[in-house]
Amino acid sequence: MNSVNPDNRIEREPYVVSGKGYTAVAINVAAKAGEWIKSRQGQVKQLGSKTSAQDLVTEVDKGVEQMIRRLILTHYPDHAILGEEGVEPGAEAAKAALAEGRQHEFLWIVDPIDGTTNFVHGFPFYCVSIALVVKGELAVGVIYDPVRDEMFVAEKGKGAYMHGIPTKVSAETEPGSSLIAMGFPPDRTFAQPMNMAGLQHILPQIRGIRAGGSAALHLAYVAAGRVDGYWEVGLSPWDCAAGVLLVLESGGKVTDTLGNPYDIGTRHLVASNGKIQDFLVNSLQAAEATGFTR
Numbered sequence: 001m002n003s004v005n006p007d008n009r010i011e012r013e014p015y016v017v018s019g020k021g022y023t024a025v026a027i028n029v030a031a032k033a034g035e036w037i038k039s040r041q042g043q044v045k046q047l048g049s050k051t052s053a054q055d056l057v058t059e060v061d062k063g064v065e066q067m068i069r070r071l072i073l074t075h076y077p078d079h080a081i082l083g084e085e086g087v088e089p090g091a092e093a094a095k096a097a098l099a100e101g102r103q104h105e106f107l108w109i110v111d112p113i114d115g116t117t118n119f120v121h122g123f124p125f126y127c128v129s130i131a132l133v134v135k136g137e138l139a140v141g142v143i144y145d146p147v148r149d150e151m152f153v154a155e156k157g158k159g160a161y162m163h164g165i166p167t168k169v170s171a172e173t174e175p176g177s178s179l180i181a182m183g184f185p186p187d188r189t190f191a192q193p194m195n196m197a198g199l200q201h202i203l204p205q206i207r208g209i210r211a212g213g214s215a216a217l218h219l220a221y222v223a224a225g226r227v228d229g230y231w232e233v234g235l236s237p238w239d240c241a242a243g244v245l246l247v248l249e250s251g252g253k254v255t256d257t258l259g260n261p262y263d264i265g266t267r268h269l270v271a272s273n274g275k276i277q278d279f280l281v282n283s284l285q286a287a288e289a290t291g292f293t294r
Contacts, residue, residue, distance in 0.1 A: 022132050023155050026142040029071045030128045033064050034146030037113060041122065060119070061085055064112035068130065072108055080104035084111050084238045091267065094236045098265055107133040109264070111238035115214035124148075129216040131241035133264055141245030143220045152220040152246050160223050160249035169252040169273035170225040178276055181210045181218040183232035191234025194268075194289050198231060201287035202280070215269075219243025222271050223250035229272030229280050233257065233291035237264050244271065253277045257290035268292065 040060045065085040072081060082101040087093050101107045108130065113119050115126030124147040132140040141154040152167065154160035160167045172178050182199060185191040203209055210227060212218060216239060218230045223246035244254045244262055253274040254262040259281045262269070268291035270280050284290050 023140050023142070023153065025072065025075050026130045026132065026140050027144075027151060027153060029068055030130050030142045030144035031151065032071065033068050033112060033128045034144040036067065037064055037119070037126075037128065038146040041119070061113050061116055064128070065110060068110050068112060068128075076106065079106040079108060081108045081110060082237065083109075084236065091234075091236075095265065098237050101133075102136065102264075105135055109133060109237050109241040111216060114216040114239060115212075118213045123213070125212045125214055125217060127214055127217050127220075129238065129242045131245065133241070136264075138241060138245040138248075138264070141242035141249075143216050143242050143246065145217060145220075150220075152223065154223070154242075154245040154249040156245065156249070158249070160246045162220075162224060167224045167246070167250045169222060169247065169250050170228045171275070172228045172273060173275045175206050175276055175279045178206045178228040179208050179210065180206050180280070181212065181221060181227045181230040183211060183213070183215055183218065183230075183235075185232070185234040187234050191291070194233040194291050197287045198233070198284050198289035201289065202283050205279075205283070215239040216243045219271055220246055222252055222273070223247045225250075225273070229270070229276050231257065231270045231280055231284065233268045233289065235267050235269055240266075240269055244269075247271045255281065256292075257281065257284045258292060 037060060062085050065083045069081055080101055082097055087097040111129040113126055114129045119126045128144045130142045131138060139156045143152040150162055152162050182195060184195055199209065215232055215235055219240060220243055221227045222230050241264055247254050252272060254271040256266045257268040257270055272280060
């Protein structure tokens with residue numbers, strides 16, 4: 001509901017999630033997980049790696065995912081959960097796990113800590129990412145940044161919000177005035193060279209690049225208009241599912257690096273305010289940095 005203040009300006013009241021539905025559960029779970037993660041900052045005891053020495057995992061990642069699973073299944077015991085720490089490392093394992101997950105009507109896609117390397121180093125740019133896919137379509141996306149206490153929430157067809165205030169992508173139309181985010185996955189044989197090739201082609205044409213180390217937060221920042229676009233080759237479903245819905249419900253556009261519509265299996269991603277989408281897609285193609293082979 002809108003209200004009018006004494007100066008006759010219309011003010012939008014913050015969006016409030018009602019009831020105990022999927023979105024409310026996702027918010028509650030993300031908040032509890034985020035608080036626990038923040039309490040463990042600087043206390044990592046078991047540091048391991050997955051696909052490479054740069055692909056880190058801690059006991060905190062594993063513990064948080066178990067917490068998230070328990071909380072979700074308490075409310076929805078018949079739902080399926082696809083979590084990063086429950087899948088063997090590597091693109092093929094992620095593809096197989098997603099194929100199995102697609103068979104379920106309700107599929108939660110979870111990244112307990114997106115930005116584990118940042119968390120380990122004490123670099124304050126990491127988050128909890130939780131998405132719900134219903135009959136193959138993204139229905140809910142929640143990203144919680146416990147360091148800044150920022151909760152980004154999206155519901156399909158109902159918009160996206162940060163602490164109840166609607167988020168909106170930027171209005172920038174000129175690549176030369178754009179601030180773009182990108183990522184460097186731990187895969188140094190395929191994904192990193194691809195992203196470096198894209199960086200070398202795109203950077204001279206824009207205002208600046210930011211690489212914070214969390215795909216989910218980068219997407220949330222596109223949704224909030226803090227950056228104008230984002231791309232990355234070599235992602236997994238849990239890296240981007242929640243963030244994609246945030247961008248779409250904030251008025252933005254998301255495709256793969258060839259310009260095809262996003263699917264929860266998309267690994268090479270471009271997201272933007274929509275106005276610079278073609279520039280990013282065309283630039284990656286020109287740089288032969290799409291991640292797709294001919």
